[in-house]
Amino acid sequence: MSEQVKIVTELVGIVKPDDINDYVAKGGYEALKKAITMQPSQVIEEIKKSELKGRGGACFPTGLKWDFTAKAAGTEKYIICNADEGEPGTFKDKVIMEGDPQKLIEGIIIAGYATGATHGYIYIRGEYAKSIDTLVLAIKQAYDKGYLGKNILGKSFTFDLQIHKGAGAYICGDETALMDSIEGKRGEPRKKPPYPPTCGLWGKPTVINNVETLANIAPIIKHGGDWFKAIGVEGSRGTKLFCLQGDLNWRGTIELPFGKKLSSIITDYGKGVKDDMELKGILLGGPSAFILTPEELDTRADIIALSKINAGIGSGVIVALDNDRCVVDIVKNIAEFFRHESCGKCTPCRIGNDQIVNILERITTGDGKIEDLVTLEDIAKTMMQASFCPLGQSAPNVLMQALKKFREEFLIHILDEDCPTCDCDMMYEEEW
Amino acid sequence: MEKKSLIEKLHDLQDQNKNQSYLTQEALVNLAKEEKISPAKVFAVATFYSMFSVTPRGRHIIRVCEDQACHMDGAETIIQTLEKVLHVRIGDTTPDGVFTLEHSSCLGLCDQSPAMMIDGEAYGNLTRTKIESIIQKIKAGA
Numbered sequence: 341m342s343e344q345v346k347i348v349t350e351l352v353g354i355v356k357p358d359d360i361n362d363y364v365a366k367g368g369y370e371a372l373k374k375a376i377t378m379q380p381s382q383v384i385e386e387i388k389k390s391e392l393k394g395r396g397g398a399c400f401p402t403g404l405k406w407d408f409t410a411k412a413a414g415t416e417k418y419i420i421c422n423a424d425e426g427e428p429g430t431f432k433d434k435v436i437m438e439g440d441p442q443k444l445i446e447g448i449i450i451a452g453y454a455t456g457a458t459h460g461y462i463y464i465r466g467e468y469a470k471s472i473d474t475l476v477l478a479i480k481q482a483y484d485k486g487y488l489g490k491n492i493l494g495k496s497f498t499f500d501l502q503i504h505k506g507a508g509a510y511i512c513g514d515e516t517a518l519m520d521s522i523e524g525k526r527g528e529p530r531k532k533p534p535y536p537p538t539c540g541l542w543g544k545p546t547v548i549n550n551v552e553t554l555a556n557i558a559p560i561i562k563h564g565g566d567w568f569k570a571i572g573v574e575g576s577r578g579t580k581l582f583c584l585q586g587d588l589n590w591r592g593t594i595e596l597p598f599g600k601k602l603s604s605i606i607t608d609y610g611k612g613v614k615d616d617m618e619l620k621g622i623l624l625g626g627p628s629a630f631i632l633t634p635e636e637l638d639t640r641a642d643i644i645a646l647s648k649i650n651a652g653i654g655s656g657v658i659v660a661l662d663n664d665r666c667v668v669d670i671v672k673n674i675a676e677f678f679r680h681e682s683c684g685k686c687t688p689c690r691i692g693n694d695q696i697v698n699i700l701e702r703i704t705t706g707d708g709k710i711e712d713l714v715t716l717e718d719i720a721k722t723m724m725q726a727s728f729c730p731l732g733q734s735a736p737n738v739l740m741q742a743l744k745k746f747r748e749e750f751l752i753h754i755l756d757e758d759c760p761t762c763d764c765d766m767m768y769e770e771e772w
Numbered sequence: 773m774e775k776k777s778l779i780e781k782l783h784d785l786q787d788q789n790k791n792q793s794y795l796t797q798e799a800l801v802n803l804a805k806e807e808k809i810s811p812a813k814v815f816a817v818a819t820f821y822s823m824f825s826v827t828p829r830g831r832h833i834i835r836v837c838e839d840q841a842c843h844m845d846g847a848e849t850i851i852q853t854l855e856k857v858l859h860v861r862i863g864d865t866t867p868d869g870v871f872t873l874e875h876s877s878c879l880g881l882c883d884q885s886p887a888m889m890i891d892g893e894a895y896g897n898l899t900r901t902k903i904e905s906i907i908q909k910i911k912a913g914a
Contacts, residue, residue, distance in 0.1 A: 428839035428878035466783070466823045467835070467879055469892030507779055507821035510877055524778030524807075526820040583882060585841045591883040627840060657882075659840055673843045681877060683820075 345571055345597045347579050348555040352439030357474055360481035363442040369487055371558035375450045376495050383454040384410060387557070389565030391577040396422060396513075396550030397625065397654045399643055405547055408537035409455040412545035417457035420541065420548040421448055423464040423471070424518060426510040427626035428677060429657035432581035433551035435593045437464070437471040440555070441478035445501065447557030449487060452499040455547055460501040463518050466508055475503055510681035514729055515540075515548045517683070528685045529729035552581055573599035576642035576653075584610045586659035587617060596641075603637040606660060617662035621745070625654015627674040628734040631667075631741045667746040668753050669764035671739050672700035678735040689732025692723040696739065704764040708754035717743060778807060782818055786825070791869070793833055794825040822877075830865045832910055834890050835876035841885040842878075850886045851875075853900050857907050870911065 356362040363369070375383050388403030409417055421444065425433040436444055448460050464472050479501055482488045490498045509527045511517045516530035519541045540546025556578060560568045569577050576598035582605060585591045589611035596605065606612070606619070613619050622637065624630040630651040632639075639645050646652050661670065679693040696719055699712050720736035727733045743750065752760050759766040776784070785799045795818050804811040818824045834854065838847045851862055854873055858866050865872040881887035884896025895906055 425880060426877065429841060429882050430878075431880035431882055434880050466821075467876070467889060469889075470894075504777060505780060505783055506823075507783065508823035508877070509821050521779060522777055524817065526817055585882040585885070586844060593883070623840065659844075659882075661844075665844065670840075670844075673838075673840065677839050677877060680875075 344595060345579050346595050347559050347568075347571070348436055348443070348552055348581065349439065349593075349595045350559070351443065352435060355440055355442075357439055357441055358477055360442055360478065360485055363440070364485075367562070368442050368558075369446055369485075371561040372446050372449055372453075372487065373493060375453055375561050376493055376497060380410060380454045380456065383450065383561065386561060386565045387454070390556075390560045390568035391565075392553065392556055392560060392568065393576070393643070394550055395552035395556075395580065395656075397427070397629075397652075399653070402549065402553055405537055405549070406451065406455050408535075409457070409545045409547045412538045414545060415456070416542075416544045417455055418541045418544060418546040419448055419451045419455065419457045419460040420515075420518065420522075420546060421460065421462040421551060421554055422513065422515065422518060422548055423462050423468070423551050424506050424513045425468070425551070425655075426465055426513045426681075427628065427655045427657065429585060429623070429626055429659055430583055430655040432583050432593050432656055434468060434471055435581070436551055436555045437468070438474050441475050442482065443558055444551060444555050445475075445478055445482050446487070447554035448501060449482075449492070449499050450557050450561060451547055451549065451554065453497055455545075457545075457547065458498055458500065460499065461504050461522055461541075462501070463504045463506060463512070463522060465506040465512075472503060472505055479503065509683070510677075511683040511729075511731055514731060517729070518548070519546065526683070528683050529731075531728075572597050573640065573642050573644075575644040580641070580653060580656050582609075582641075582656045582658055584658050584660075586623075587614045587619075587662035587665070588612070588660045589614055598642040599640050599645075601637070602632070602639055602641050602658075605641060605658065606637065610658070610660060613660060613662050615662075617664065620661045620663045620665055620667070622661065623657065623659040623670070623738065625652055626657045627677055628731070628737055629654035629657075631670075631738045631745065633745050664761045664763060666704075666759050666761045666763035667742050667749045668700065668704055668759075671742050672697065672704055672764070674738055675700055675735075678731070682731065682735075686726075686728035686732060688723045688726040689728070689735065692719050692727075692732065693735055695719050696736065701765075703750065703753050704759070704766055706753075706757040706766055708750075708757075710754055712754065713743060713747075713750060778803075778814070778817055779821070781807075782814075782821075782824055791831055792828040793831065793872070794828050797826070800826070828865070828869075829872040830870050832871050832890055834871055834873050834888060835879065836862075836874070836888045837876050837879045837881065837886070839878040841882035842887055845885040847886050850888065850898050850903070853903050854888075854907075857904055871907075 512527040517527040521527040675696040804814040887896040
């Protein structure tokens with residue numbers, strides 16, 4: 341088991357999150373000082389050289405995104421930090437915001453300098469009360485120290501940063517829905533193209549990056565793109581925060597270089613399955629992403645390796661499921677989440693999620709029919725192809741995979757009216 | 773600093789209504805006038821977000837997470853326990869107006885599931901005894 345590499349969480353638990361002086365004493369804001377001696381285009385080149393990719397799940401090259409915005413016409417540009425961490429199971433951005441808020445702020449300021457933006461927003465979900473309080477104080481301290489505001493570090497560079505508090509809507513994690521929310525509207529996704537880098541907030545060029553992505557910026561500028569590129573593997577440079585949970589002996593957030601095997605993450609860091617149970621599978625990347633069987637865990641956790649088994653890293657969530665977990669019940673819980681969080685704008689997502697929940701409810705209470713499996717697939721395919729935004733398109737992902745990988749379990753529920761694991765509603769019904 | 777967005781103004785208005793934690797019709801209409809947009813638009817925004825309410829709630833909002841990790845660790849039992857302790861159904865407010873019990877999407881407390889939040893405070897690794905003592909403490913201070 342090789343050492344943990346810490347980039348974004350290097351100072352979490354070490355630096356005082358409520359004291360900017362402590363951050364500065366530990367080398368903080370050196371990257372910003374270095375960045376503003378460089379040309380903005382050089383800063384972008386350094387990020388490109390690092391091969392940093394977005395950590396919100398889409399894995400888009402960060403330097404390229406910045407470049408689009410830097411080259412977009414107009415002088416009014418924005419940086420948005422997407423801190424609407426709502427993918428169930430994800431609590432990694434919170435670790436950064438509450439543990440080392442200045443590193444995030446420093447990254448945002450550098451993004452502003454590189455792209456020519458003069459204003460930034462941190463869009464935080466309303467439920468993250470502690471993160472909001474921590475960042476409000478951190479931003480105030482950054483203004484007091486002259487890292488934010490007019491003529492930053494004595495240069496003719498001005499950058500303002502404010503927090504925008506969300507109000508409970510998973511859909512606002514979608515970049516365009518988030519922008520509508522800042523503009524004071526219902527958080528419904530926009531039609532793309534145009535894409536945010538050229539036409540984003542208030543119709544202006546906008547860089548929108550995840551918290552974890554932006555927390556990588558200061559270290560990259562400080563140590564150089566080559567330093568960063570040496571960590572991780574081909575196609576996935578640097579580290580990733582993983583949120584381990586479910587039936588594991590150890591639960592929490594851990595930062596690991598890309599390329600560790602999933603099986604090793606479960607065994608070495610999650611300390612194995614709880615109560616010496618067998619592993620049935622894992623949910624990877626969140627409920628909109630992937631369900632993997634134990635046989636598939638011999639795969640490296642990086643973008644290329646995972647794409648070979650039709651999977652991806654998503655937001656970095658790993659939920660371990662032991663042998664006593666009912667896959668049908670897990671899939672139903674996921675469908676209930678999406679039914680609640682569908683914004684209602686398009687029909688496939690609004691009606692599809694509802695239909696999926698209804699059918700899965702039938703199946704888990706002994707009223708399933710064999711033709712339900714085909715109907716589920718039909719609904720899922722319609723949603724994947726015809727939904728307006730990634731929420732509806734990805735909502736049935738785990739269902740579709742589970743229907744293939746764990747078909748037997750669905751069949752037992754339907755044909756034997758039984759649950760092999762006694763974990764779903766079927767058993768509750770009998771117990772009551 | 774830039775002016776506050778409509779969402780943040782709705783937060784402020786709801787926070788000001790400390791006893792009932794909701795947006796009154798009067799407040800929404802006044803905000804519409806102030807923003808020079810139709811009341812229907814303000815209402816449409818207010819009802820889109822699950823943290824806002826347009827009906828009266830209790831002084832303390834209990835949000836119970838039901839997603840993945842919490843579901844796997846018995847969120848259903850947590851809700852049943854809260855229903856028994858508070859004598860209300862999920863979605864309702866206690867007759868004394870102290871608590872409203874709500875469902876919530878993932879609260880990011882998955883490493884301490886099952887979990888809930890009361891107002892801004894997070895409570896994890898919940899058990900029946902823990903829930904009873906948390907509610908008792910808040911009641912005593914209410």
